[in-house]
Every structure is written in structure tokens, then in C-alpha cells.
Amino acid sequence: MLESPDYIVRGYGSDNRIVYGTGAVTPTGRIAARAQDLLARPEIDYVHVRSARNNCYQCRIERG
Template sequence: MSIRFLPIPTETATAYRNGAPDAYGNPPERMTSKGTGNPCRHCLDFIPDGAEMLVVAYSPFGARQPYAETGPIFLCADDCATYDPHRGVPAIFDGNTMLIRAYSRDERILYGTGEVVAPDAFTNEIAARLARDDVAFVHVRSSTNNCFQARVERSD
């Protein structure tokens, strides 16, 4: 099975860069990147050390409901190219242990699908979840801070 990693929508990143309020109604915060610890959720690359970045509260769900988590994400403060979902696994996941969790079509967590996975099992574990009929998508999250990183779907 082929999988594709989806960044946050360009329209969303652009809105935040133009000062749109985040999921909690606050303006984006501007900070300076510390390099490899600051992955942009739009280009799915690390924001260069010393570059300006945005920090916003973000919910990667279509509607508010009990399973629609909200948390901090980083974005390049300047325009960046959206990640091409057909490029394979983004470099921000190379060598990193990540938390993965599967969701149903109505964006509910499917219990028993959440797991912290080692780098060598990362894509196989995602593909195994996406092979299930009841799974619509998988979220990749930080294994240490639980921050949303990217959405993963089956590739056509």
C-alpha cells in the first residue's frame, strides 16, 4: 500500500502568516527557531536555526468534538513551499520515534491504534493501520510532546 503525508493546507498557513487567529482566537506568536526541534507543518521540513517562525494553537480536524485535539504547531514565518505528498516520508521523521494514531471517517480515535513507533517500523505501522477498512487516516504526532506533525492517508 502507498501512503501520502499531508501538510496543513496552504490557505491555513497563509492565513496565520497574515495574522489570522489560531484555534483559541489568539494571534500567531513569533519566535526564533532553534533548528531541528522546530518542524514546519506546511513544508514538513525543519525551520532553519535562527529563522523567524510562528507558533499557533491548531486543530487538524474538521469540527469541534471530544476527539478533536488542539495543540501547538510551528510554521515558517515566511512563505514556504507546501510539502508534496507524493515525495514519500518527510525528512522531519528520519530517525525519530513518533506517536501514530488512527481515526475513523467521523474523525474519532480508533482505540487500540495508538502506538509510539521506532523509526524502522514507522511506515509499516502506518500502512498496517491504513489497511483496515474502519481507518480513514492516521495522525503522526511527537512522541515526547504529542504535538500534531502530519496527516497520513492512502495514496491513490
């Protein structure tokens, strides 16, 4: 993981649905900052990191 130059980082709500408008292709080095920004929003419960090429799930980031 994290060998690609970029990934999709997207927020999800407590209903396990995408919070529309949160998905963005993000450079690998900016994933942590992007996730932190998304998790600061009260409507976002967790973040998925997915392949920017074929949308395969890579990992989930939660508040900790």
C-alpha cells in the first residue's frame, strides 16, 4: 500500500454512506492531512482510502 502516487480519500457518515462532495484524488503524501481535515467535520464518521485507478478499497481511517 501507498506505492501509488495518489489515492481517493472519501468521507462516510454514521449511516455508512458516502458524504457527497468529500471524495478527492489525493497525493499519497497528503493522505493524513486530507483525512484529518475530513474527520474534523461532524458529519463524517470515518474515511476510506481507495485506489485512484480502479477504486479498490485500501484502508479505513477513524478518529482515534
